[in-house]
Amino acid sequence: DQQVKQNSPSLSVQEGRISILNCDYTNSMFDYFLWYKKYPAEGPTFLISISSIKDKNEDGRFTVFLNKSAKHLSLHIVPSQPGDSAVYFCAASPFTYSGAGSYQLTFGKGTKLSVIP
């Protein structure tokens, strides 16, 4: 049973346009969400996170939106650049006795973003 779903295996976007990557989750206990970017032959790198008490978080060109009622989050990249071409993973963490955070992450399968110059 896949608890974090990234239903688009790949996405192509023109340079300068907006990239929107989507993620759905099924576990109501998830309350902290993260996005990672991964280049080939490297480890994933953290991009941005959001707690369930918020519905939006911004960091430069990256914005994450959270819709708790729909159990859906999305990552917007504006404007997209060729260097953004990578695999993007959505991850979620449940509330634990130790509080929210990245204590134990469940990852989606990833979306490969290609930004075309």
Place this chain on the structure above:
Amino acid sequence: DAGITQSPRHKVTETGTPVTLRCHQTENHRYMYWYRQDPGHGLRLIHYSYGVKDTDKGEVSDGYSVSRSKTEDFLLTLESATSSQTSVYFCAIRYTGASTDTQYFGPGTRLTVL
């Protein structure tokens, strides 16, 4: 990069042989994790540690064991490697800062079991 190194970076071994992968961190982080990444599966948690000698199983722990005798080292052992354990293995640490709580990953170990 949170001072995480993994060794070896690449390994080819044969079915039935024992294999140990090492994760080393230099910043005294309490939580450490082992994941595997396979096509079509994303990243899956194998085992994690919340302190010296404190470990627990993740989603795909069968066939793997771990040990943490020092804060800085987290070892992943395949007692008898199988071809299904061919994968890329990532170690991670949990970093909790003033405004963030995330996991930082090492560079990975590519393991091939023939």
